Amino acid sequence: MNQKGSLIILSGFSGAGKGTVVKKLVKDYGYLISVSATTRKPREGEVDGVSYFFKTVDEFEHLIEEDGFIEYAQYVGNYYGTPKKYVEDQLEAGKNVILEIEVQGALNVKKQYPDALMIFITAPSVEELKARLEGRGTESQEVIEERMKRASEEVEEMTQYEYIVVNDIVEQCAADINSIVIAKHCELNQKLDFIEETRKGFANI
């Protein structure tokens, strides 16, 4: 069976360890991170097609007209977007593709891709979340408090997601997400062709 990949919409609290979980999914499970397109200039070391797809404003706007983006936005004078073709080619090739976005983008993507999995990653507790933000040691107290405030608002967005995955141990969290993807592949509505084949198989025997 040549199975299509799953589109995984991933959101989560800042400090929940989303980045580490994504790295684990890429390294241990062969997942792909969706590569964004942008009109901003490449920084040193950034590789076209890996870090970003670098586009001119003309190219980007042409793609917008052609409905070439799953979602896009303007930020500090530059365009950023998720190219439809890249994601769909990868899904067609059977790759599971991760899209790291916030709730509004997530809901937009879900409308276009009803089979996409909306997953929210959280720390085991609020205390742990705060401890992780503080533990990074790179953020000022002010930034930490701002992130905690943002997180306390995001709680209200959690109920928009289909799955809540607790990131206690990163290996476990990545395995849980992979289980969600496997379960999705076993859902009845993914197996209708298979059932039809089976039905024909019995008719021919």
Place this chain on the structure above:
Amino acid sequence: MNQKGSLIILSGFSGAGKGTVVKKLVKDYGYLISVSATTRKPREGEVDGVSYFFKTVDEFEHLIEEDGFIEYAQYVGNYYGTPKKYVEDQLEAGKNVILEIEVQGALNVKKQYPDALMIFITAPSVEELKARLEGRGTESQEVIEERMKRASEEVEEMTQYEYIVVNDIVEQCAADINSIVIAKHCELNQKLDFIEETRKGFANI
């Protein structure tokens, strides 16, 4: 988090290898098979509470009156049933409990336990199913044909299930079922208490 177990309703074609998959789930994943109650006499080697819960007709009928069964039926003059208390105690203790039943019983159980997972196990193809039935070498051609006929009817019942799991390699099939159970535990409606706790956590910080 003290997590409740999942109730797994398992059906599948005769010859799909359901028995082997169940054994794997018990041995490698610690799942429990629901123990039935019956009024038939114990056979040699059968142990009360392991093979069956052996009951007198009076005891059984008393349990029926008390709504003590998830489902029950009469067969060749004896009662057979799934005791509610046993299953619920195990789920409460966090055990995943397997219930091997046919479609009508499955739908009845699902009505009582909406969180139960309805899983149908199938062979990779009709040819493979037939080959497995023939390969057993224990069944007459007549029995094999009867089973294939029954299976061809069961195809129409497959769409009543939530998940279709293909048993190509038994280890993979058991792992897929375990993934479905893990994914269920991550579903939003299983995490509402956790979200409420998180909300309170932010209020208290």
